[in-house]
Amino acid sequence: MKGFRDRVVIAGVGYTKFGELWDKSQEDLLVEAVYEALDDAGVEPKEIQAGWCGIQYEFTGLSGGTPAEFLKMYGIPFTRVENFCASGMDAFRNACLGVASGVYDMVLACGMEKLMDQGSRGLPDMGGARSVMMQYPPAPGMFALAATRSFEVYGWNKETLANVAVKNHEHGSHHPKAHFRKAIKKEEVLKAPIICWPLGRFDCCAMSDGSAALIITTPERAKSLKHKHDYVKVLANAISVHTMVPWFHPKYDFIGFPSTQQAGRLAYAQAGIKNPVEEIDFVECHDCFTITELLNIQDLGLCKQGDAGKLVEEGYFSYGGKLPVNVSGGLKCFGHPIGATGCRMLVELTKQLQGRADGLQVKDAKIGLAHNLGGAFTVASVTILGRNDV
Numbered sequence: 001m002k003g004f005r006d007r008v009v010i011a012g013v014g015y016t017k018f019g020e021l022w023d024k025s026q027e028d029l030l031v032e033a034v035y036e037a038l039d040d041a042g043v044e045p046k047e048i049q050a051g052w053c054g055i056q057y058e059f060t061g062l063s064g065g066t067p068a069e070f071l072k073m074y075g076i077p078f079t080r081v082e083n084f085c086a087s088g089m090d091a092f093r094n095a096c097l098g099v100a101s102g103v104y105d106m107v108l109a110c111g112m113e114k115l116m117d118q119g120s121r122g123l124p125d126m127g128g129a130r131s132v133m134m135q136y137p138p139a140p141g142m143f144a145l146a147a148t149r150s151f152e153v154y155g156w157n158k159e160t161l162a163n164v165a166v167k168n169h170e171h172g173s174h175h176p177k178a179h180f181r182k183a184i185k186k187e188e189v190l191k192a193p194i195i196c197w198p199l200g201r202f203d204c205c206a207m208s209d210g211s212a213a214l215i216i217t218t219p220e221r222a223k224s225l226k227h228k229h230d231y232v233k234v235l236a237n238a239i240s241v242h243t244m245v246p247w248f249h250p251k252y253d254f255i256g257f258p259s260t261q262q263a264g265r266l267a268y269a270q271a272g273i274k275n276p277v278e279e280i281d282f283v284e285c286h287d288c289f290t291i292t293e294l295l296n297i298q299d300l301g302l303c304k305q306g307d308a309g310k311l312v313e314e315g316y317f318s319y320g321g322k323l324p325v326n327v328s329g330g331l332k333c334f335g336h337p338i339g340a341t342g343c344r345m346l347v348e349l350t351k352q353l354q355g356r357a358d359g360l361q362v363k364d365a366k367i368g369l370a371h372n373l374g375g376a377f378t379v380a381s382v383t384i385l386g387r388n389d390v
Helices: 026-041 065-071 087-100 139-154 158-172 186-191 258-271 290-299 308-314 330-334 338-353
Strands: 009-015 051-054 078-081 106-114 194-196 209-217 232-241 282-284 367-374 379-387
Touching: 009 026, 009 338, 026 065, 026 106, 026 209, 051 065, 051 087, 051 338, 065 078, 078 087, 087 106, 087 209, 087 232, 087 338, 087 367, 087 379, 106 338, 139 194, 139 290, 158 186, 158 290, 158 308, 158 330, 209 338, 232 258, 232 338, 258 290, 258 367, 258 379, 282 338, 290 308, 290 367, 330 338, 338 367, 338 379
Parallel strands: 051 078, 051 106, 282 367
Antiparallel strands: 009 209, 009 232, 106 209, 232 379, 367 379
């Protein structure tokens, strides 16, 4: 599998602050992120040949007409991409395919979501009629199944989960664009109200508003742009899709996510990575719940099965540790505006690799990995980026 390596690069990035942005509309958010990315790349809107925009919910926007209208980029192909929580990263994948195919040499990948105006106490319902087989529990209920099973199999407990929350909130307290910028103590996590046992308030990421954007081009064109000396290579992107109803599969063990496992293997093969622990310098990992981060770390081959809890406690995955995970603060601190999250992670990777992170800066980072997990553990996306000297 040839992949994207040496054919696709990131020329510019931009993103909004994430949070309860009552004073900004979907249009405000997307325009801010995209025009920041255009300015960062040093290109004009008229140079964009096509665009893909991650949007999960219909109330945020329908069709490619939404980003085209907001950005006033009329006449070029624009596509709305929806793939659960991987929507933004899938928009990025499609943009990369457009450049790698040779059809385009300057495109836009972006994502946005405006959740807070809906007034729901959790993720808004998708709407529409469903079959009896497709009735979903709320997200905390889904991931609580994985938590309770992991407690039984690995001997983890609520303190194991709390260590993840404490780590990510410490990281996020340093990031100016995070929704939550306050470090927390383990005691606060353990005493927080239960949402769905064993997941408490601090085990769950929040809803949020936000947008992020990336300008994708070829290495040849990038050498004439602002970041001609530090553009970022796209080494790999892989998506794996599995069942939407794992609870109906008798062999589903709930101590790992097959979609993450397979997407990781595919991405490593594309990037030529043999030993991810030694070759990857930092990770932005989907942490919609604390248990999700722990299991995804294991599924991505970043530690042995059952060891993630112990390693988080020891600081292995903290800033300054062997393999920092979610130095931005992750979804725990940014919240999760679904369509924007994947692109936001890739903005973080890009700026880290260029040595200009907005929050904590990973020292001498050469290769970074970003990961999304969406639906009922259904779809996983893994992207690997590298400095242009790798």
